[in-house]
Amino acid sequence: MATWKPAYLIHGDDHGRISERRAALRARAEAESGAGGLEVIEGDQATPEAVGLALSAMTFAIGRRFIVVGDVERWKQADVETHVVPALANLAPDTTVAFFAREDGRAKVPAALPKAVKKAGGDVVEQATVKARELPKWALAEAQRLGLDMDLSAAQALVAQVGERQQRILRELEKLALENGPGAKLTGEDITDAAADSAEIQVWGLVDALVARDRRTVFKAFLELREQGEAVGRLIPLMARRLREVLAIADRLEAGESPAQVKSSVKGSPWALDRRIKEARATDPDALRRAIETLADLELQTRGMGELSDDTAAIRALGRMAAAH
Incomplete structure (x- = not known):
């Protein structure tokens, strides 16, 4: 069974990766507590006041309670300090709340929220897009994490082959890892031959x-x-x-x-x-x-x-x- 933190904040401008993490967390939560143990608050309903009330509400559900909150990039600092920070400070021990923010331009998470999440013993993860010129180095690091032996020229070939979307690059690396196995050494020529455009x-x-x-x-x-x-x-x-x-x-x-x-x-x-x-x-x-x-x-x-x-x-x-x- 998964070990859960009291709170999570996943934010940044890599909207695709944020959506993936949100879907994965919801699936794990439903697998552990069922659909009845999961509450999703998003859109116009996702106000700091509504979330603060939900976090403070008593529940008679059996097992861990999960609350998934979206669109928090629209919140204001004063509202977070008034409604959410106190609720996180007194979070019930059998509750996990996950905040998701798809940041863009001026739409940023108020500074009070990550501080409160960390103070409550939770995790804050930023999912930021990588600049185009930095993608080969990022792809190289991801390849090493997946157990592939790839040099920078091979990573550059991969980016040129599949484009500049991080999720597409990562999916291609995962496919290469499955096809070639741990420790496989891949050159730029190998990537050009194997990576489908x-x-x-x-x-x-x-x-x-x-x-x-x-x-x-x-x-x-x-x-x-x-x-x-x-x-x-x-x-x-x-x-x-x-x-x-x-x-x-x-x-x-x-x-x-x-x-x-x-x-x-x-x-x-x-x-x-x-x-x-x-x-x-x-x-x-x-x-x-x-x-x-x-x-x-x-x-x-x-x-x-x-x-x-x-x-x-x-x-x-x-x-x-x-x-x-």
Whole structure:
């Protein structure tokens, strides 16, 4: 059974990691005390006064009581000192409270809260995002923690391969650790060969939807990529490359080559080539050229030459491209 501290504060600007820790804590709490032993206070209900009352309330529940509090980055210092600090100082021995704050800009946890959590015997953990230039060193440290023998050049290759989102880098490291085992020595070449570029794989599905004129899937795939942190500027060349591959095959088929001739001279898995050929035969090469031109215009707009936001410009461009196919 887990050993619980009276209080926890998990805060910082790494919102993805904070969400993961919150989900993990809730799962452990429910496993120990059941759904009835867990109280979640968040959104407009998560005021210092309401939380102070909840911490001070008597309960007749059997077992440990867990209270999970979200959105504390919106609290004010005076309210924390008035309502939360006294409640933490007199916390019941069978109660654990976990505060979560997704900080951003001026939205910060009041200084009184971490002091009160520590004074109550709890833990304060900051989950901060790592600056882009520091990511390889961070990835190297995480690799060592997972038992991988990796040098800095390999860590740099990993960041270049999967992008700058910490959670994606960590998931890739965990996969490499499972596949290679403790103590495995990985070079930059090993990383390039083994680490899948998940964004590129998802872009294939986005391009497939564009070629099929499936506007709904196009927008869904694009929004999913954006939600996982992919920049529009990184997605544009990936989309353009996939469209050019289909266009090259379409041009060859239109010139009279057979699918077998195309497959004999193009690298890639037979299944993937069959799919590209099927797409090329079902589309209009001129429509593909227009789509590539639209992407070129979009790239200019995302480099500060347009009046719209990157997302708005991209959605409009994708809509035109899907309609053109």
